[in-house]
Amino acid sequence: MSVVKILCCLLLTYHLNDGKKIKGNKAVDSKQREVLRLKESYVSSSIFRMFLEGEDNCKLDPRQLHTLTSCGFNSSNPLIIITHGWSLDGMMESWVLRLATTLKTNLIDINVVITDWLSLAHQNYPTAAQSTRTVGKDITHLLHSLQVHYQYPVRKVHLIGYSLGAHISGFAGSYLDGSEKIGRITGLDPAGPLFEGMSPTDRLSPDDAEFVDAIHTFTQEHLGLSVGIKQAVAHYDFYPNGGDFQPGCDLHSIYEHISQYGLLGFEQTVKCAHERSVHLFMDSVMNKDKQSMAYRCSDKSAFEKGICLDCRKNRCNTLGYNIRKVRSGTSKRLYLNTRSQMPYKLYHYQFRIKFVNQMEGIEPSLTISLTGTKEESGDLPITVTENILANKTYTFLITLDRDLGDLMLLKLHWEGSALWKNMWNRVQNFIPWGGREGNPLLTVGSISVKAGETQERTSFCAMTNDGQHLEVSQDKVFVRCKEDTPKQHRRKHNKRLALVP
Numbered sequence: 001m002s003v004v005k006i007l008c009c010l011l012l013t014y015h016l017n018d019g020k021k022i023k024g025n026k027a028v029d030s031k032q033r034e035v036l037r038l039k040e041s042y043v044s045s046s047i048f049r050m051f052l053e054g055e056d057n058c059k060l061d062p063r064q065l066h067t068l069t070s071c072g073f074n075s076s077n078p079l080i081i082i083t084h085g086w087s088l089d090g091m092m093e094s095w096v097l098r099l100a101t102t103l104k105t106n107l108i109d110i111n112v113v114i115t116d117w118l119s120l121a122h123q124n125y126p127t128a129a130q131s132t133r134t135v136g137k138d139i140t141h142l143l144h145s146l147q148v149h150y151q152y153p154v155r156k157v158h159l160i161g162y163s164l165g166a167h168i169s170g171f172a173g174s175y176l177d178g179s180e181k182i183g184r185i186t187g188l189d190p191a192g193p194l195f196e197g198m199s200p201t202d203r204l205s206p207d208d209a210e211f212v213d214a215i216h217t218f219t220q221e222h223l224g225l226s227v228g229i230k231q232a233v234a235h236y237d238f239y240p241n242g243g244d245f246q247p248g249c250d251l252h253s254i255y256e257h258i259s260q261y262g263l264l265g266f267e268q269t270v271k272c273a274h275e276r277s278v279h280l281f282m283d284s285v286m287n288k289d290k291q292s293m294a295y296r297c298s299d300k301s302a303f304e305k306g307i308c309l310d311c312r313k314n315r316c317n318t319l320g321y322n323i324r325k326v327r328s329g330t331s332k333r334l335y336l337n338t339r340s341q342m343p344y345k346l347y348h349y350q351f352r353i354k355f356v357n358q359m360e361g362i363e364p365s366l367t368i369s370l371t372g373t374k375e376e377s378g379d380l381p382i383t384v385t386e387n388i389l390a391n392k393t394y395t396f397l398i399t400l401d402r403d404l405g406d407l408m409l410l411k412l413h414w415e416g417s418a419l420w421k422n423m424w425n426r427v428q429n430f431i432p433w434g435g436r437e438g439n440p441l442l443t444v445g446s447i448s449v450k451a452g453e454t455q456e457r458t459s460f461c462a463m464t465n466d467g468q469h470l471e472v473s474q475d476k477v478f479v480r481c482k483e484d485t486p487k488q489h490r491r492k493h494n495k496r497l498a499l500v501p
Contacts, residue, residue, distance in 0.1 A: 045131075046138040047116040048081075051100040057114065062145035073111055075150045078158065078183075081139060083115040085163025085191060086129075090122035095278045099160070102282045115139060121164070129194045132164055136171025143176065155183040155210060162278055163228075166190035166204050166214065170233075173208030174201070184325070187214035189228040189277035196229050204233045211235055211325040215280055216243040218273035227274050232331035238319050240280060240292075240338050242300035246273040248340025283342050284320020290345040292319045293453050294334035303335040306350040306397030309452035316452070337399045348452035349398040351382065354445035356468075358390040364442070367413040370449065372404030379413075391445065398449075407449055407458040410478045414442055414470050444468040447478055459484045 042063075049057040050071035058071035080103055084096055100112050117138070120131040139159070146152035159182060161169035166187030173182045187204050195203040206212045214234040218227045221244075230243070241247060249272035284291060296315040297308035310316070314326050317334060338344040351368065364384050370377040382396050445468070450457040460478035462468045470476045 042141050044138040044141060045117065045120055046135050048138075048142055049114045049116060051097075051104060051112040051114055053104065054101075055097055060113065060142070062142050065145075065149055068146075068150075073150075074109075075146075075152050077109050077111050078156045079111040079113065079146075079152070080158045080160060081113045081115055081142075081169075083117070083135070083139070083159065083161040083165035083168050084121065085161075085165045086125055087118055087121040090118055092116065092118065093275075095162075095275060099278060099282055102285050106285045113142075115165070115168070117168075126194065129164060129167075129191070132168045133171050135168045137175055139168065139172035140175040143172070143182070154180055157182045158184045158186070159209070160186045160188065160281070161190075161204075162188040163191045163274065166233075167195055170204030170208040170212075182209040184211045184213075185209040185234075186281065187212070187233060188281060189217045189274050190214055190233055192219065192226045192229040196226070196231060203229070206233075206235050206327075206331060211327060213323055214238065215240065215277040215319065217241075217246055217276040217280070218244070220244040220273070228277075232333055234331060235327055236317055236323065236332050236334060238294050238334050238336070239300065240276070240294075240319070240336055240344075242303075242335065244300075246276040246340075247338070249273040249276065279342060280338070280344055281320050283344050284318070284322055287343045287345070288322070290343045291322055292336055292338060292345045293317075293348070294319050294336035295348070295452060296332050297335045298333075300335060304397055306352075306395045308335065309348055309350045309397075309450055309455075311452075311455050337397075339401055346399040346401055347403050349400065350450040350452065351396045351398050352393055352446075352448045352450070354391065354393040354447075355388050356390060356443040356445045357388075357441070359388040359442070364388065365415045367415060369411045370404055370407055371409040371411075372407045374405030375402045377404060388442070393446075403453070404451075406456075407451070408480050410447060410449065410460045412444070412447070412470060412476045412478065414472055414474065414476075442470040444470060444476075 044062070048060040048062075050060055050068075050073060051057050052072065059067065060071055060073075061067045082096060082099055084093060087093075096114060100114060103110060104112050115135065115138075117131070117135045120135060121128050123131070143152075143154050143157060147154065154176060159169035159172060161167070166185075167190060169185045169187065173185055176182065185204065185208055190204050200207060204212065204214065212234040213236045214232075215238045216228050216230070217240055219230040219239075220226060221230070226244075228243075280292070293316055295303070295308045295310065297303040302308060308315075314324075314328070314332075317324050317326070317332075319334075319336065337346050337348065339346055349370075353366075366382040366384065367379050368377075368382055369379050377398075377400055380398055384394060388394075444462075447460040448457055449460070459481045461481040463477040463479045468476075468478075
């Protein structure tokens with residue numbers, strides 16, 4: 001177990017030692033409703049700051065309407081409220097201002113408010129977790145004041161909460177009176193301890209807003225705990241890189257973090273995976289031309305096999321701010337792989353290969369390279385982790401940091417080890433080896449590659465006339481089949497899309 005994981009485990013275990021599960025109902029009882037109605041007597045435990053520019057902000061007081069006007073609140077613009085999580089040092093984390101700046105700079109006509117609940121967040125974890133309901137009511141009170149005095153519709157509100165802030169946002173949505181709901185809540189790696197396994201009324205849930213999305217980035221479990229919640233809590237739940245841990249967040253990256261953050265580099269390494277959810281969201285706002293696509297799948301294992309790159313019937317969606325807001329009765333789990341740094345987008349490809357012959361006792365290693373109209377992939381290792389069976393199709397997931405364009409050529413190489421070359425006679429081949437006596441062959445039945453982002457599937461045919469036999473240590477070139485030209489394929493793809501309801 002790495003030092004980072006040990007520190008995270010000890011930290012959470014210490015603060016949860018005396019913790020108890022949060023109980024109660026999110027639905028506001030009559031006494032709570034009365035408190036919310038008594039606006040003049042309501043005392044907020046949180047401080048709300050209207051973000052202006054740079055590090056400049058303006059304190060809001062829902063009881064003094066002139067502060068809204070003087071701080072530049074524009075009732076014609078949407079409102080985003082950013083809420084931080086648990087605080088170890090009682091200081092506002094640097095990502096808060098970076099996220100606020102990103103939103104204000106790129107979206108322009110928008111109100112951005114920061115929820116400062118550091119006085120409650122800077123407690124032991126169970127106490128801070130218990131305070132999430134209180135802070136949720138504070139946000140509800142602010143929204144209620146906007147409704148009453150500005151006739152501001154809460155459907156124009158987008159709550160973005162990180163860690164404990166995600167559950168705070170959920171409570172804020174559930175405490176609202178009336179039939180109108182908050183427009184959107186985004187949970188950035190919602191906190192797991194004391195919320196995992198709880199009922200929808202005791203955590204962030206799809207019922208808390210018209211649309212709820214969540215990004216899970218640190219669900220790796222140690223000592224029975226995970227920093228981020230593993231269960232689905234939204235209409236769309238995204239699990240980048242499986243959701244358990246993130247590339248670039250291990251100890252090997254500590255020197256990079258130190259060079260970037262100085263003395264805070266070690267702290268950044270510890271919270272790297274948890275905070276990655278924030279940076280993925282910022283990436284979606286900053287890099288509009290590189291939106292990360294995620295795909296619905298049953299679990300991480302199935303996704304890594306490359307069998308889930310399907311966009312029919314809303315099975316895929318865009319991670320982050322520009323998500324398609326499609327509501328459904330059940331939570332959808334979506335998976336994707338990302339780079340270790342911004343821009344995080346990777347292009348997903350499904351590689352399918354069918355072998356005609358059967359081979360026992362060997363798990364061959366293949367290398368493929370793809371050439372498209374825009375880029376080349378370079379060599380991509382493919383490991384078949386099981387014996388090759390006759391007439392069986394094997395599927396693999398390939399991710400690249402560049403778009404290859406329309407695929408035109410594929411090169412396949414079968415890497416044979418010295419052991420294989422010396423003991424090839426132990427391999428049983430149930431299909432004749434095409435006359436090349438003494439040389440074991442893999443006989444390829446079909447090869448295709450599907451691009452997840454475009455949904456285009458390309459079939460490849462042997463370039464030469466010697467069939468589709470592949471010898472050990474041989475390069476074999478396959479080209480796009482003549483009947484599968486890019487123009488024809490796009491026409492077929494568009495026709496299929498037109499038939500999808």
